[in-house]
Amino acid sequence: MQRITITIDDDLLETVDALAARKGYPTRSEAVRDLIRSATSRDAATGSGRPCVAVLGYVYDHHTRALAQRITDTFHDHHELAVSSMHVHLDRGSCLEVAVLAGPTTAVHELADAVTAQRGVRYGNLHVLPGLHGSHRVRKRHVPRTAHPHD
Numbered sequence: 001m002q003r004i005t006i007t008i009d010d011d012l013l014e015t016v017d018a019l020a021a022r023k024g025y026p027t028r029s030e031a032v033r034d035l036i037r038s039a040t041s042r043d044a045a046t047g048s049g050r051p052c053v054a055v056l057g058y059v060y061d062h063h064t065r066a067l068a069q070r071i072t073d074t075f076h077d078h079h080e081l082a083v084s085s086m087h088v089h090l091d092r093g094s095c096l097e098v099a100v101l102a103g104p105t106t107a108v109h110e111l112a113d114a115v116t117a118q119r120g121v122r123y124g125n126l127h128v129l130p131g132l133h134g135s136h137r138v139r140k141r142h143v144p145r146t147a148h149p150h151d
């Protein structure tokens with residue numbers, strides 16, 4: 001561990017302190033370390049073929065024709081990356097899905113893009129945890145993705 005001194009303007013420091021208080025970080029240092037980890041993990045993950053575990057979340061329009069089927073097909077086409085998923089019927093027209101993916105980082109990004117780029121998919125977000133392949137915590141099993149339950 002090294003100690004560094006950084007210069008930061010008052011407004012930004014207030015933001016850091018507010019964030020630290022809201023999230024319960026014990027010190028500014030811990031808050032800043034986590035912010036840096038978060039920023040660099042995104043950079044390191046881009047374009048990398050190294051293994052990762054990732055969480056993909058998105059909302060989609062239940063009424064967009066054949067969209068649920070297209071999303072299911074996309075995951076089946078990349079079943080080796082799909083660990084598990086959860087479907088929540090948010091309201092009459094919106095579905096929230098959260099998928100845990102594991103595999104080469106580039107392939108995981110491509111699968112996430114293939115899902116979130118579809119028309120009718122909103123708020124797509126991929127959270128990549130680089131350097132983790134989940135060899136013991138997240139084991140690849142055959143988890144059949146159930147057909148959309150309210151079709």
Ligand code: NI
Nearest residue numbers: 088089094095
């Ligand atoms: Ni639904």
